[in-house]
Amino acid sequence: MTAPSHTGTESVRTSYKVRASELVGRNWLNTGGKQLSLEDLRGKITILDFWTFCCINCLHVLDELRPLEAKYSDVLVTVGVHSPKFEYEADPVALAAAVERYEIHHPVLDDPELVTWQAYAARAWPTLVVVDPEGYIVAHLSGEGHASGLESLIEELIAEHTEKGTLHRGDGPYVAPPAREGDLRFPGKAVALENGNFLVGDSGHHRIVELGNDLATVVRTFGSGVKGFADGDAETAQFNEPQGLALLPAALAASLGYHVVVADTVNHRLRSINLETGAVGTLAGNGVQRLLDAEQARTAADNVADADAWISDLGNDPLNTSLSSPWDVLWSEKANAVVIAMAGTHQIFSFDPSSLALRVFAGTGLEGLADGKPGESWFAQSSGLAADAQGNIWVADSETSALRRLVLAEDGSVEAVESAIGAGLFDFGFRDGAADQARLQHPLGVAVLPDGSVAIADTYNGAVRRYDPATATVSTLARGLNEPADVQLDDTVDGEPVLLVVETNNHQLVRLPLPAEALVVDEGAAHTHRPKTKVTAGAHELTVRFSAPKGQKLDDRWGDPTQLKISSSPEELLLGGGGTSTGLRRTLELNPEISEGVLHITARAAACDGEPGGEIPDHAACHLYQQDWGIPVILDAEGETELVLDLRGMD
Known part of the structure; x- marks a missing residue:
């Protein structure tokens, strides 16, 4: 180096x-x-x-x-x-x-x-x-x-x-x-109400709609239908592309004064709805998109090598805390909290509505697929949540086309993160069979079925898939749908329960029977269609260029304020140069025995307010700049020997 x-x-x-x-x-x-x-x-x-x-x-x-x-x-x-x-x-x-x-x-x-x-x-x-x-x-x-x-x-x-x-x-x-005209416009998520109706995130109309049990009658709406942010009554409140909804237990709702938690995605907030009065409020989020919290930014400014410290407790002031594109919410009895798929930071959060404690439940914030302890795990745009009979939480991890599971300990904390389906950021397909070989394509929703299996809204395959934990196999329950974004078990109908699917691009909710025998489909696995960079085996120089924005300077008071984290898929591609260390240059050693793979690169730089050449003022605001790359490479004797990337500070 x-x-x-x-x-x-x-x-x-x-x-x-x-x-x-x-x-x-x-x-x-x-x-x-x-x-x-x-x-x-x-x-x-x-x-x-x-x-x-x-x-x-x-x-x-x-x-x-x-x-x-x-x-x-x-x-x-x-x-x-x-x-x-x-x-x-x-x-x-x-x-x-x-x-x-x-x-x-x-x-x-x-x-x-x-x-x-x-x-x-x-x-x-x-x-x-x-x-x-x-x-x-x-x-x-x-x-x-x-x-x-x-x-x-x-x-x-x-x-x-x-x-x-x-x-x-x-x-x-x-x-x-x-x-476009119609009662619904690109609906995202739905939740069943106690009266047999359904509450729907009508994201294209920037409102919440209560649909009758016939899935056609609009009973009432929450939000004016105008994109924006405003609390108030059902007619004047404003949302911005709301997605997930969670219905709270009746006793808790009575004590809190609201019944439903809404993932108000583009407003980067959690909102509340009182189903009796129609009042809409705000529970968490200050409207500023979360990039990195202040404590982590300060840690990074002091010593950027410590910026990976996993900070889970975000305090008890949720209205002054930044969130980033919350996509789904779920009430977890075992965690005694609202669990949040925080798609924008590739993490899972939790929110205790009684104590107002907001926490990072799992995920480092780095984008990818990595299992293990909650502070070691990587997610990629998690977008759907469901709890099983044991209280564990299943996650539709969309950008890795994966089905993940949060194993909860008796105290409600995350004990481990596991992957049931999925291979990585660039792997997808439509393949049933053994789960370790099965493939999804950008799933957005999950639901747990009566037999303990998991239904998956396999969005970009236009299908509902089924994962059976008992046999670790995958099958197909339905296909031919138009971007199904959510799936629920609907027991409000006569006879056996059915699947309720939010079919986003057909602007509707549909019911589908649970088939006696699922299909087994194998249309193959695929890899993201991106040009592969030809590189030579052996020594390969990596340089990330960075310049602090005007009015800021690199904070080198405690050493080099820059960092590279490098890994590869497969792991054997990198013989040397992997791992985390300071500096924005690294010499990689690429394995001549591996024909192709992906280099995963995360670059960070810390800067504080102050002019170049001058001192950094006391209590100056500090900023952490970060960019992640996944670079597909193929080893070729005529390939490049150097890779140059740009991390430009423009805060």
């Missing part, structure tokens, strides 16, 4: 001047049918947003860009370049639905073969590339959290190109599609 390399550059602009490549793909959306070219964008500042609709970080970036698009509407054009991770995401109909669902108000290029992705050397979702009005690349950024830095760059480009006469003001190429 060599010494770390930091730049002193304050601008986020690239140090080189390269013409932007043409935008090539299958089709354009949100343009009224027009096929755009780079020439059509000349005279505008253009942000290319390389995204895929499964990715929670990409959804965060969509929201980060909205204020910039509104503020600079006459000079800025955002172009979403959709670069699919999963096979299902390459379906043009599914993409069109996602563009509608997430209210994307800019042109989107459908790039299923990753042609434009490769032309712009994107390596991670999301990636942002800024092109100036003359067609030159001026910034290339990975990850989220870049809004303020982009705003500074846009102001800089406006001034520069106004003076040069190369900035053209006026409307951009976006053309709005027709609005």
Whole structure:
């Protein structure tokens, strides 16, 4: 390992001047049918947003860009370049639905073969590339959290190109599609009520709907239907893409004054609903997306090597604590708490509504699939929760296409995290049989059936799958669905219980019988379609470039404030250079006996408010910058001997 390399550059602009490549793909959306070219964008500042609709970080970036698009509407054009991770995401109909669902108000290029992705050397979702009005690349950024830095760059480009006469003001190429009508719009999760009705997260209408037992009659709604955040009565309260719902035990609800907990996903909050009065309140979350809590940031500033310390207790002030895209919630009798699938930080949280204690229940915050103790486990955008008869909690871990289980101890804490199905971030498919060989594709929901088996809303396969813990086998209960996002056991019907499925892209809830005999399907396993980087075996130099944002400086008071964590799949790919240590350069030793694999890289850097060359003021705010990459590689004698990545601080 060599010494770390930091730049002193304050601008986020690239140090080189390269013409932007043409935008090539299958089709354009949100343009009224027009096929755009780079020439059509000349005279505008253009942000290319390389995204895929499964990715929670990409959804965060969509929201980060909205204020910039509104503020600079006459000079800025955002172009979403959709670069699919999963096979299902390459379906043009599914993409069109996602563009509608997430209210994307800019042109989107459908790039299923990753042609434009490769032309712009994107390596991670999301990636942002800024092109100036003359067609030159001026910034290339990975990850989220870049809004303020982009705003500074846009102001800089406006001034520069106004003076040069190369900035053209006026409307951009976006053309709005027709609005969709209907009682439900992209519903996400549902929960059964004691009266036989169902409460549904009507995410596309930004409200909660009570449906009658016929699954068609709208009994009442909670929320105005206007995207936003507001507490109040059922008519005036506001949500933002609510998803999961949890019904509290009657005695607890009576003592608390509310009955339902709502995962208000894009508001990064937990909300409450009183079913008797219709009142909506806020339980947790300050509306600021959680990246890293203050204690961890300070720890990282003091010694970034200690930033992995697992801090589970987040205190008893939930309204002043940041959350990140809570996707599902579940009341756990054994934990005596609301368990939260915190998709945005790849963790499981818990919330005690009586004591107001908020905790990290399991997960380090690193994205991936790793079992073990709760402070060692890795999740990837967990999106569905269900409890079994023993009180253990099953988790739909969507980005690893996995079914996980939290084994709870007698005191309600997590004893261990286990994986029943799933191989990793880039492995998926439609395969039944032995669980260790079975494959799912981005599951979002789970339910425990009367025999102890687990039903899985296998979302991108359009199916409901079944895992039997007794035999460790997987089968298929139903298929041909349109993005099933949730599944519940419904015993409100006459006769045997049935499956209640939230069919998101058909905007409805449907009942399906539990078949006497499940199907056994094997359409194979697959690996994420991403270009593999050719690398040579042996020594391989890795460099991550980072510059502290303007007004901040690297905090080296206690040594090197940067860190790399590196691992591989399979583990045998790395003979040397793995593990965690300070510095942003590392020499890797790649195994010539392994033909291909994935390098998992996490880079961190700590900076505090203060000017370069000066002292860091007492009580200065400190910031931890982090980016994760999964780089597919294939060993080739003609391959690269160096890998360069960018971690740009733009807080």
